Amino acid sequence: MSTAVARCFVSLFFILDCTNGFMGNEDALRRKVSLELNPGLKPPSTAPPGVNLLHVRAVGDNDTLHILLCSLGAPAVLLVHTNSTESSVHVDWAAFLSHNYSGSIQMAPKSSVQYSSALVFTRVWEYDDVNNTADPQDLPDSSFLQPYELQNFTWADLNKSVDYTHHTAQLCGRESSAVFSNGSFCLNFSAFESHGREEAWPSLLHNANSSQLRVWLDHMTPRTNKSRFALELHAVSEEGFQNRVDVHRSIDDEYTPSIFQVSQWMFPSANSTSASTQGYIQWKPVAYRKPMPVLEDATPCRHSQPVHLPQAPPSGLVLAYFTQQASTHGLNLSFSMAGDLFYSSTSFLSWTVLVGIGSPPADFFSLLVIVIMAVGLGTPLTLILVGGVYVCIQKKKQDSVAYESIN
Numbered sequence: 001m002s003t004a005v006a007r008c009f010v011s012l013f014f015i016l017d018c019t020n021g022f023m024g025n026e027d028a029l030r031r032k033v034s035l036e037l038n039p040g041l042k043p044p045s046t047a048p049p050g051v052n053l054l055h056v057r058a059v060g061d062n063d064t065l066h067i068l069l070c071s072l073g074a075p076a077v078l079l080v081h082t083n084s085t086e087s088s089v090h091v092d093w094a095a096f097l098s099h100n101y102s103g104s105i106q107m108a109p110k111s112s113v114q115y116s117s118a119l120v121f122t123r124v125w126e127y128d129d130v131n132n133t134a135d136p137q138d139l140p141d142s143s144f145l146q147p148y149e150l151q152n153f154t155w156a157d158l159n160k161s162v163d164y165t166h167h168t169a170q171l172c173g174r175e176s177s178a179v180f181s182n183g184s185f186c187l188n189f190s191a192f193e194s195h196g197r198e199e200a201w202p203s204l205l206h207n208a209n210s211s212q213l214r215v216w217l218d219h220m221t222p223r224t225n226k227s228r229f230a231l232e233l234h235a236v237s238e239e240g241f242q243n244r245v246d247v248h249r250s251i252d253d254e255y256t257p258s259i260f261q262v263s264q265w266m267f268p269s270a271n272s273t274s275a276s277t278q279g280y281i282q283w284k285p286v287a288y289r290k291p292m293p294v295l296e297d298a299t300p301c302r303h304s305q306p307v308h309l310p311q312a313p314p315s316g317l318v319l320a321y322f323t324q325q326a327s328t329h330g331l332n333l334s335f336s337m338a339g340d341l342f343y344s345s346t347s348f349l350s351w352t353v354l355v356g357i358g359s360p361p362a363d364f365f366s367l368l369v370i371v372i373m374a375v376g377l378g379t380p381l382t383l384i385l386v387g388g389v390y391v392c393i394q395k396k397k398q399d400s401v402a403y404e405s406i407n
């Protein structure tokens, strides 16, 4: 009896495991990830303080994903997918550092490049939310204060924070003149070898084709009594970007409590001819007001409609890498909802985004949810089945009794 029960449980878990495997879109791709700071910069040459170029090589079976994080100008991350495991990055440091950007960062061989795109954090907007609507699109221009230009921030040296084993780095910057504020804009960068999920909220899924950026605004000095902040992002690609952000329902909020949506900005645009590889920027529409958040510190975020911009963003990396007709799109992210506390309540705001190539990771029902569903739906179903069979047998018996009596 007990072995039968045990066998039953084993097979139940086997079935659950299989469904989780199928439904969870388990992705077996692994890449060999290595990090290098300032590639090709040979001593005694050094980068000036605050200029960092982190190169991540993520080598697959037949391909390499190069990820570059750079703080020359506005902080930027560039993804380059090549169809070779031998491709490499070449930086002409003399030209790059003298702001003679064009062509100073290249991939070799050039023909191996399949796809490139960049995400740049350009500005932090501050606005006076007098009527506490938290919707900057309703506000007149006069409500917006002079923005913080992230290109003018002074960045800390990455060499203190790069973790070569866990493939992470932290980049922090301050406004050089500290005219408005002594606050900082920081980002935590992570690259991944394989499929997984970050522990810290919003616990985004990731895979070996993606990397994650968590950005936060710490101790900004609000310039009005009802200040809120918004973040301006620019995305650059030779293929163009879709001029909309898709918001998908996410069925599972187990990992990001109270958030049932995921926002995706896909590229290339629909009318691009070479749509063989696609990239994405994915986030959950939530921000957190504390570094170690509890549910009450979660606040929604919304995006403005992406717009085409005539100029490339002020990032040394983007200006150095994209030499041809790259197109730039931008959008603003704003945080909180009407009636919410203002930024000054915690003086902290963090938001997390995933950039990658291929198809964006998708949440599926987790094992816990499946077990709950199995118990919740399975028990009544079993009862109905067992009851049905019982009723059938009884009926058969009665029928045969009835036939017998007729006979």
Ligand SMILES: *[C@@H]1O[C@H](CO)[C@@H](O)[C@H](O)[C@H]1NC(C)=O
Pocket: 046, 047, 048, 049, 050, 157, 159, 160
């Ligand atoms: C980081 O780089 C700077 C120069 O860019 C150098 O002065 C400093 O010693 C380096 N720090 C470490 C920990 O390597």
Ligand SMILES: *[C@@H]1O[C@H](CO)[C@@H](O)[C@H](O)[C@H]1NC(C)=O
Pocket: 061, 062
């Ligand atoms: C790598 O390339 C070989 C030969 O072109 C192909 O058979 C194999 O499926 C490729 N592997 C992956 C993971 O794409």
Ligand SMILES: *[C@@H]1O[C@H](CO)[C@@H](O)[C@H](O)[C@H]1NC(C)=O
Pocket: 092, 095, 100
């Ligand atoms: C900029 O770089 C290009 C090619 O690397 C070079 O031909 C040109 O002389 C440089 N210009 C300046 C002002 O350094």
Ligand SMILES: *[C@@H]1O[C@H](CO)[C@@H](O)[C@H](O)[C@H]1NC(C)=O
Pocket: 083, 084, 111, 112, 113, 114
């Ligand atoms: C890589 O792609 C280029 C075209 O983009 C092609 O010419 C080349 O043969 C490809 N290399 C491999 C190893 O598949």
Ligand SMILES: *[C@@H]1O[C@H](CO)[C@@H](O)[C@H](O)[C@H]1NC(C)=O
Pocket: 130, 131, 138, 139, 140, 143
């Ligand atoms: C705030 O609300 C008042 C009254 O409803 C309105 O007159 C004013 O235009 C609003 N201000 C802004 C900036 O929306």
Ligand SMILES: *[C@@H]1O[C@H](CO)[C@@H](O)[C@H](O)[C@H]1NC(C)=O
Pocket: 147, 148, 149, 151, 152
């Ligand atoms: C930021 O830097 C640019 C170029 O160096 C300069 O034109 C602009 O005035 C600066 N903005 C601020 C707010 O300091």
Ligand SMILES: *[C@@H]1O[C@H](CO)[C@@H](O)[C@H](O)[C@H]1NC(C)=O
Pocket: 178, 179, 180, 181, 182, 221
């Ligand atoms: C920034 O810090 C300095 C020194 O601590 C202080 O004098 C200055 O007032 C601060 N500025 C702002 C905008 O808080």
Ligand SMILES: *[C@@H]1O[C@H](CO)[C@@H](O)[C@H](O)[C@H]1NC(C)=O
Pocket: 168, 170, 188, 200, 214, 216, 291, 350
């Ligand atoms: C950023 O990363 C560092 C090192 O991994 C970690 O200690 C810190 O908590 C992270 N910060 C945030 C806001 O996630």
Ligand SMILES: *[C@@H]1O[C@H](CO)[C@@H](O)[C@H](O)[C@H]1NC(C)=O
Pocket: 224, 225
């Ligand atoms: C901010 O609030 C304080 C106290 O409520 C008030 O004295 C001050 O005038 C307000 N400042 C602005 C810019 O509204």
Ligand SMILES: *[C@@H]1O[C@H](CO)[C@@H](O)[C@H](O)[C@H]1NC(C)=O
Pocket: 239, 240, 241, 269, 271, 272, 327
């Ligand atoms: C897509 O097509 C539209 C209209 O034909 C054009 O204006 C736009 O530039 C195209 N986008 C790209 C990335 O080619």
Ligand SMILES: *[C@@H]1O[C@H](CO)[C@@H](O)[C@H](O)[C@H]1NC(C)=O
Pocket: 125, 136, 144, 232, 304, 307, 330, 331, 332
């Ligand atoms: C972001 O918002 C500011 C203020 O409304 C606006 O000036 C700017 O054009 C917006 N940027 C984008 C990319 O929509």
Ligand SMILES: *[C@@H]1O[C@H](CO)[C@@H](O)[C@H](O)[C@H]1NC(C)=O
Pocket: 027, 029, 063, 207, 209, 277, 357, 358, 359, 360
């Ligand atoms: C990751 O990228 C590789 C190379 O383009 C592709 O074959 C694979 O399907 C991608 N995986 C996912 C989950 O997008």
